[in-house]
Amino acid sequence: MKKPLFDFELEKTQGLARAAKFQTLHGEIQTPVFMPVGTRATVKAMSSEDLVEIDAQVVLGNTYHLYLRPGDDLIKDMGGLHKFMNWKRPILTDSGGFQVFSLSKLRKITDEGVRFKSHLDGSSHMLTPEKSMEIQMNLGSDIIMAFDECPPYPCSDEEMRGALKRTTDWLQRCITAQTRPESALFGIIQGGLSYDYRMEHMEQVLGLEELPGYALGGFSVGEPIDEMHKMLPSIAPQMPEHKPRYLMGVGTPSDLLRAVNAGIDMFDCVFPTRVARNGTIFTWSGRLNIKRAEYARDERPLDESCECKVCQNYSRGYLRHLAKTEELLGFHLNTFHNLYFYQDLMKKARQSILAGEWESFYQTTLTRFVT
Amino acid sequence: MKKPLFDFELEKTQGLARAAKFQTLHGEIQTPVFMPVGTRATVKAMSSEDLVEIDAQVVLGNTYHLYLRPGDDLIKDMGGLHKFMNWKRPILTDSGGFQVFSLSKLRKITDEGVRFKSHLDGSSHMLTPEKSMEIQMNLGSDIIMAFDECPPYPCSDEEMRGALKRTTDWLQRCITAQTRPESALFGIIQGGLSYDYRMEHMEQVLGLEELPGYALGGFSVGEPIDEMHKMLPSIAPQMPEHKPRYLMGVGTPSDLLRAVNAGIDMFDCVFPTRVARNGTIFTWSGRLNIKRAEYARDERPLDESCECKVCQNYSRGYLRHLAKTEELLGFHLNTFHNLYFYQDLMKKARQSILAGEWESFYQTTLTRFVT
Numbered sequence: 107m108k109k110p111l112f113d114f115e116l117e118k119t120q121g122l123a124r125a126a127k128f129q130t131l132h133g134e135i136q137t138p139v140f141m142p143v144g145t146r147a148t149v150k151a152m153s154s155e156d157l158v159e160i161d162a163q164v165v166l167g168n169t170y171h172l173y174l175r176p177g178d179d180l181i182k183d184m185g186g187l188h189k190f191m192n193w194k195r196p197i198l199t200d201s202g203g204f205q206v207f208s209l210s211k212l213r214k215i216t217d218e219g220v221r222f223k224s225h226l227d228g229s230s231h232m233l234t235p236e237k238s239m240e241i242q243m244n245l246g247s248d249i250i251m252a253f254d255e256c257p258p259y260p261c262s263d264e265e266m267r268g269a270l271k272r273t274t275d276w277l278q279r280c281i282t283a284q285t286r287p288e289s290a291l292f293g294i295i296q297g298g299l300s301y302d303y304r305m306e307h308m309e310q311v312l313g314l315e316e317l318p319g320y321a322l323g324g325f326s327v328g329e330p331i332d333e334m335h336k337m338l339p340s341i342a343p344q345m346p347e348h349k350p351r352y353l354m355g356v357g358t359p360s361d362l363l364r365a366v367n368a369g370i371d372m373f374d375c376v377f378p379t380r381v382a383r384n385g386t387i388f389t390w391s392g393r394l395n396i397k398r399a400e401y402a403r404d405e406r407p408l409d410e411s412c413e414c415k416v417c418q419n420y421s422r423g424y425l426r427h428l429a430k431t432e433e434l435l436g437f438h439l440n441t442f443h444n445l446y447f448y449q450d451l452m453k454k455a456r457q458s459i460l461a462g463e464w465e466s467f468y469q470t471t472l473t474r475f476v477t
Numbered sequence: 478m479k480k481p482l483f484d485f486e487l488e489k490t491q492g493l494a495r496a497a498k499f500q501t502l503h504g505e506i507q508t509p510v511f512m513p514v515g516t517r518a519t520v521k522a523m524s525s526e527d528l529v530e531i532d533a534q535v536v537l538g539n540t541y542h543l544y545l546r547p548g549d550d551l552i553k554d555m556g557g558l559h560k561f562m563n564w565k566r567p568i569l570t571d572s573g574g575f576q577v578f579s580l581s582k583l584r585k586i587t588d589e590g591v592r593f594k595s596h597l598d599g600s601s602h603m604l605t606p607e608k609s610m611e612i613q614m615n616l617g618s619d620i621i622m623a624f625d626e627c628p629p630y631p632c633s634d635e636e637m638r639g640a641l642k643r644t645t646d647w648l649q650r651c652i653t654a655q656t657r658p659e660s661a662l663f664g665i666i667q668g669g670l671s672y673d674y675r676m677e678h679m680e681q682v683l684g685l686e687e688l689p690g691y692a693l694g695g696f697s698v699g700e701p702i703d704e705m706h707k708m709l710p711s712i713a714p715q716m717p718e719h720k721p722r723y724l725m726g727v728g729t730p731s732d733l734l735r736a737v738n739a740g741i742d743m744f745d746c747v748f749p750t751r752v753a754r755n756g757t758i759f760t761w762s763g764r765l766n767i768k769r770a771e772y773a774r775d776e777r778p779l780d781e782s783c784e785c786k787v788c789q790n791y792s793r794g795y796l797r798h799l800a801k802t803e804e805l806l807g808f809h810l811n812t813f814h815n816l817y818f819y820q821d822l823m824k825k826a827r828q829s830i831l832a833g834e835w836e837s838f839y840q841t842t843l844t845r846f847v848t
Contacts, residue, residue, distance in 0.1 A: 146798075146802050146804060147795070147798060148799060148804050148806045148807075150804065150805055150806070151805040151806065151809075152806065153790075153806055153809065153810070154790070155786065155790070175798070175801070175802060176773065176794075176797075176798045176801075180773065180774060180794070183774055184774060184776060184792065184794050184795075185776075190792070190794070190795050190798075191795060192790045192791055192795070402547065402551065403551060403554055403555060405555060405556075415526065419524075419525070419526070419563045420563055421555065421561070423547075423551070423555050423561070424518070424555075424561050424562060424563070426547075427517075427518060427546070427547045427561075428518075428519060430546070430547075431517050431546060433517060433519050433521065434521055434522040434805060434808055434809070435519045435521070435522065435523065435524055436519075437805055438522075438524065438805070438809065439524070
């Protein structure tokens with residue numbers, strides 16, 4: 107019998123760390139999971155076949171970018187985002203809110219929503235909770251994120267209280283506007299680096315209708331990352347136990363490990379793909395920059411313990427040459443390897459939790475990525 | 478029993494068009510053949526696995542670029558160009574002469590060779606026939622090209638006579654310097670758009686030691702391309718019948734078809750890869766530019782009759798979006814399709830010659846690519 111959509115099964119916990127799974131229309135998602143970011147209907151330098159090859163379970167799309175270009179109406183007419191980018195597995199889309207704040211010009215926030223000018227052509231647009239839901243449903247996403255206001259870091263108490271209230275009000279409007287049963291709406295908990303604000307807002311969010319998942323927003327916006335990690339073990343375990351917990355926009359391998367250790371299930375970040383294009387590579391022995399002169403005649407693969415196609419076929423010397431000459435193939439191979447590593451990291455984290463070996467895996471692996 | 482290296486077998490002729498094959502250390506090459514250009518040890522936006530998938534038989538490497546960066550000594554130390562770029566099939570390298578003329582600064586030609594300054598860092602270098610042979614042998618190429626002087630278009634009689642004499646003298650020095658039996662040295666026939674000069678130079682080149690192959694150089698350097706096509710049917714058939722005939726740096730699909738029809742066997746050109754990155758796509762119905770607005774909501778593949786992975790998986794609408802947003806994946810998919818098309822074009826040309834159907838294939842296909 108087919109499992110009901112978004113049915114969440116907590117398989118095993120070890121300390122605060124969790125292994126779980128849940129269902130979407132486009133397949134099961136097993137956690138902990140890292141979601142590669144496909145900003146404009148493509149994970150940069152990766153085809154959908156590549157994403158299957160690295161065994162990505164779910165990719166993220168950006169509502170702000172897709173709304174502006176090529177337009178969610180076009181994507182809907184073309185059969186939805188899955189068909190458009192030929193990706194048959196689950197898709198999560200953000201609400202557009204974060205990019206409106208970080209990319210657009212002349213934005214003005216009111217209780218109604220956010221008026222902004224496109225960073226592409228200066229045209230004027232209005233994003234509201236209802237509009238964000240409409241766009242994400244047009245895209246046909248399996249998981250859609252509530253439209254929220256991410257308070258800046260640092261911000262005044264007044265700004266914070268305004269953002270929390272608006273985020274709660276807007277979540278209620280998202281719930282009302284969400285009419286597509288195949289799209290799971292996740293609520294977002296804000297509150298910056300204040301434990302009290304986080305708990306206060308979590309209470310508000312959980313006071314509304316029960317949702318299929320919950321996210322922590324507003325981290326990784328410029329604050330010292332250790333501040334986040336200090337908070338997570340006290341915040342994350344208070345999120346609903348039998349729902350996926352998603353930490354938005356995070357992070358490095360050590361961030362992922364520490365957050366899993368605090369009870370987080372889901373992650374996304376442009377970090378592994380963005381730095382790949384600059385030559386930064388992740389391996390099971392730690393981080394390296396392939397552009398360094400020491401790798402010029404290095405015949406070894408990026409990571410001798412890695413089974414990805416890059417490590418099976420290409421030497422560090424060759425990859426250094428591609429990086430130094432800024433060849434397109436270099437961007438692809440470095441991205442492919444880094445995303446494979448992130449998938450592998452989350453897979454091994456999951457296996458170690460299921461096997462009751464999380465603590466030793468966590469300690470051993472974390473030491474290689476102390477930043 | 479293993480066939481001897483560079484053993485050339487003329488399988489079938491139809492009119493002037495030929496189907497043939499010959500052996501290299503890294504496998505057989507079946508003609509007519511198009512060689513994708515891997516300038517800096519990579520065909521731009523394609524991995525070696527991709528090149529196998531499109532069934533490229535042989536790729537071209539550029540001696541000038543590889544000599545400057547990462548250096549032929551480094552590539553030799555890393556096991557040769559095949560191992561460096563993980564390409565197990567044949568490699569042809571040019572002599573470096575053409576790029577010295579087109580890219581470097583302050584070049585000075587003497588009978589000894591060409592002194593030039595690197596376009597990368599202004600450092601001073603000397604390329605001679607002996608040096609070109611040494612570099613190409615260090616790279617471990619299956620086919621190495623003689624170091625020649627390509628006369629500009631247009632040029633005076635005096636310039637032409639100087640270039641021809643030097644090219645012949647330099648070829649003799651290449652023959653003497655070529656000491657690696659696995660690398661087949663091809664001679665280059667120059668002579669611009671003059672039938673008399675071409676025949677005069679061909680006689681000089683053929684008057685030297687017998688070589689495993691011969692090329693026509695100095696076309697596609699700015700002259701009206703129809704002038705080349707007027708000449709080819711009278712020049713190409715006078716090249717040795719039982720050796721591969723290579724037309725360097727050409728060209729468009731119609732150029733390839735017309736040159737095959739004149740008796741040419743081998744081609745290389747950056748054209749299909751370079752224009753792919755600009756959105757120009759070749760199909761069996763002709764050329765299209767995927768950036769055009771008419772393709773925005775087009776759910777069809779680039780070419781409904783094409784079996785490449787791009788046409789199996791992605792729509793014109795999606796590829797237009799990638800091209801308009803200049804996404805790296807767009808560069809890859811367009812390049813992959815164009816090179817697949819070129820391989821397919823040469824494969825079908827070969828099949829039609831072998832089947833005795835060249836004339837009708839030629840006429841039907843050419844009309845779709847009249848430029």
